[in-house]
Amino acid sequence: MDGFYYIYVLLSEKDGKKYTGYTSDLPLRFEAHQKGKVPSTKHRRPLKLIYFEACLSQEDALKREKYLKTHYGKMYLGNRLKSYLSCQTKSENK
Template sequence: MYYVYILQSKKDRHWYTGYTDDLRKRFKEHNENKVYSTKGRGPFELIYYEACLNQQDATSREKYLKTGMGKRYLKNRLTPFRKDSITGLNIYYE
């Protein structure tokens, strides 16, 4: 099983999208500054994930979620549940 996940930096509130076959391990690596692409941007919170049956599905889904349409999908899906939407603050996407 593979997972596509979205992390939000508690530091700058930007979102990071990735995929892994071990979600707990990867989340820990992000928060311990062991991932080059997010180093220095933590701590993070896991705000969304999807389970995929194989790596090919996970990479395809990750690629889609990084597109404009994918970001719009995530924003529409997550905004009602995010604390940020109550305050009217902007959410930043990468």
């Protein structure tokens, strides 16, 4: 899938917090996160990829990443991932 830029959200299985980023190579970037090569998530492993979007330009991807990090962007993701996140909460409470 050449030519795409990906915005992605990772969920830390350690602290339950989310990390949002962007990349042109999602599998390679996720592998870097998993191996502890990304300082901002190094101590929050293991991580799960829970969401991603593809954009045709780097500029659009950067704008979308910036938006998803805002209050309204976090609300959007919360609604978009509502069923997934509620399943995670239920399984943790068992």
